[in-house]
Amino acid sequence: MTRLSSFVRGEWHTPSEGGSALVNPSxxxxxxxxxxxxxxxGAALSFARDKGGPALRAMTFAQxxxxxxxxxRAIHDKRDELLGVGMANGGNTRSDAKFDVDxxxxxxxxxxxxxxxxxxxxxxxxxxxxxxxxxxxxxxxxVRTSRHGVAVHVNAFNFPAWGLAEKAACAILAxxxxxxxxxxxxxxxxxxxxEVLVASADIPAGVFSFVCGSAGDMLDHLGxxxxxxxxxxxxxxxxxxxxxxxxxxxxxxxxEADSLNSAVLGPDVDEGGExxxxxxxxxxxxxxxxxxQKCTAFRRLYVPKDKVDVVIERLxxxxxxxxxxxxxxxxxxMGPVSTAQQLxxxxxxxxxxxxxxxxxxxxxxxxxxxxxxxxxxxxxxxxLLRCDAPAPGDAVHSHEVFGPVATVIAYDGTAAHASAxxxxxxxxxxxxxxxxxxxxxxxxxxxxxxxxxxVTLGSEKIAGQALPPGMALPYxxxxxxxxxxxxxxxxxxxxxxxxMQRTALQGDRAVLEALTGKK
Numbered sequence: 001m002t003r004l005s006s007f008v009r010g011e012w013h014t015p016s017e018g019g020s021a022l023v024n025p026s027x028x029x030x031x032x033x034x035x036x037x038x039x040x041x042g043a044a045l046s047f048a049r050d051k052g053g054p055a056l057r058a059m060t061f062a063q064x065x066x067x068x069x070x071x072x073r074a075i076h077d078k079r080d081e082l083l084g085v086g087m088a089n090g091g092n093t094r095s096d097a098k099f100d101v102d103x104x105x106x107x108x109x110x111x112x113x114x115x116x117x118x119x120x121x122x123x124x125x126x127x128x129x130x131x132x133x134x135x136x137x138x139x140x141x142x143v144r145t146s147r148h149g150v151a152v153h154v155n156a157f158n159f160p161a162w163g164l165a166e167k168a169a170c171a172i173l174a175x176x177x178x179x180x181x182x183x184x185x186x187x188x189x190x191x192x193x194x195e196v197l198v199a200s201a202d203i204p205a206g207v208f209s210f211v212c213g214s215a216g217d218m219l220d221h222l223g224x225x226x227x228x229x230x231x232x233x234x235x236x237x238x239x240x241x242x243x244x245x246x247x248x249x250x251x252x253x254x255x256e257a258d259s260l261n262s263a264v265l266g267p268d269v270d271e272g273g274e275x276x277x278x279x280x281x282x283x284x285x286x287x288x289x290x291x292x293q294k295c296t297a298f299r300r301l302y303v304p305k306d307k308v309d310v311v312i313e314r315l316x317x318x319x320x321x322x323x324x325x326x327x328x329x330x331x332x333x334m335g336p337v338s339t340a341q342q343l344x345x346x347x348x349x350x351x352x353x354x355x356x357x358x359x360x361x362x363x364x365x366x367x368x369x370x371x372x373x374x375x376x377x378x379x380x381x382x383x384l385l386r387c388d389a390p391a392p393g394d395a396v397h398s399h400e401v402f403g404p405v406a407t408v409i410a411y412d413g414t415a416a417h418a419s420a421x422x423x424x425x426x427x428x429x430x431x432x433x434x435x436x437x438x439x440x441x442x443x444x445x446x447x448x449x450x451x452x453x454x455v456t457l458g459s460e461k462i463a464g465q466a467l468p469p470g471m472a473l474p475y476x477x478x479x480x481x482x483x484x485x486x487x488x489x490x491x492x493x494x495x496x497x498x499x500m501q502r503t504a505l506q507g508d509r510a511v512l513e514a515l516t517g518k519k
Contacts, residue, residue, distance in 0.1 A: 052206025065115020146175025266435025329371025419447025427482020
């Protein structure tokens with residue numbers, strides 16, 4: 001049996017005993033085991049701070065970008081192998097695995113491009129200089145510099161490659177070394193990706209560490225200059241926030257948690273028009289890509305009352321064409337959910353939704369996947385529900401089913417009603433509005449933006465070039481308020497802010513301009 005290793009203190013640490021099992025979710029076959037038994041987490045973090053931190057801070061932004069470029073190319077060079085690992089341990093179709101692996105290499109490349117625009121500097125200028133006195137010499141300037149700590153990245157099970165890379169890109173460009181810890185259940189892809197980076201990207205000692213398995217007492221060793229970036233459940237996030245590292249020592253924490261993302265169909269949308277086609281296509285994709293296991297997937301579909309029937313009919317046609325099974329089998333378009341617990345949670349979650357909605361397509365009954373052994377695998381088909389009388393306290397507004405499940409929810413056709421229902425979700429990562437009515441769109445933006453990290457606008461004119469709403473882009477914000485965690489990642493330069501200290505400088509204008517390179 002393969003035992004997965006951790007990369008700490010500049011070397012690979014292989015546990016002497018097996019620990020948690022990683023399985024193929026299509027066959028339930030054990031693929032590997034992993035454990036962090038024997039790792040001194042305090043020493044691992046100190047090594048990153050003492051070795052990786054100075055090495056990164058000695059580099060300019062452009063030089064850090066060259067490192068990110070090497071990391072991106074190393075992943076791309078092993079793309080086919082990595083896709084295979086994602087299919088085996090994550091239950092991904094090849095297309096889903098590409099979404100994850102290509103998202104990893106693409107995000108690293110995007111931040112390498114950003115680094116080139118920042119040039120040969122080590123200080124990030126924040127805003128314009130301010131004249132502080134009557135004369136022209138005394139000025140103030142806000143700047144950001146690298147924090148002298150280590151960034152611990154705890155990633156979710158659904159994107160073991162992209163989650164690792166997007167956090168790494170922001171932290172490394174900002175000048176902070178990282179310790180990356182994937183979710184154990186799907187860690188095989190992150191482990192192989194880390195092996196590739198260590199072997200091929202020429203990363204300076206201490207800049208990159210990788211922990212495969214339990215985080216042990218790692219948080220106990222975080223101090224005021226350190227950062228934790230966490231992606232996962234809101235329950236776990238609440239436990240983390242209460243840790244002494246953040247409450248007493250003021251280490252930074254960034255959270256991306258649950259999100260009941262919304263899609264709103266405008267009352268003006270023609271039933272046979274391109275905006276409707278875009279809406280139907282986006283919903284079907286978001287429900288089934290990665291088997292609905294995306295933090296940005298649609299969960300709530302707000303549709304004017306007079307269009308509910310046609311939307312359900314069209315979505316049923318699209319979902320009826322989905323073939324569920326082992327991703328390696330011919331014709332399969334959607335794989336299993338990642339773990340037995342995920343399958344149990346999906347079934348229990350749909351039962352909760354049935355308190356206020358009824359199933360109009362699919363079911364959560366046991367399902368034999370195409371190409372999989374009978375009775376094996378964590379398979380569930382797409383499930384569409386209908387809610388005709390929504391209320392803010394309903395389960396559709398409080399419980400996220402992390403799988404191929406969405407609910408069509410009727411609203412009265414006004415932006416005020418739709419906005420209030422979106423807001424009832426308590427904060428999300430992304431909301432989408434499909435309309436060519438500018439007044440409706442404007443009112444929706446004003447109504448939902450305070451509760452949402454990103455709003456995508458679909459319309460007839462943009463239909464031919466629109467990007468999938470569930471795709472987190474390197475130069476746009478990924479994060480959201482409230483139940484989504486209140487965190488912010490990516491967003492170009494904004495993604496670096498978590499890992500940098502903002503400081504106000506005041507003094508001679510000429511000195512400040514020479515220091516920042518800004519005149």
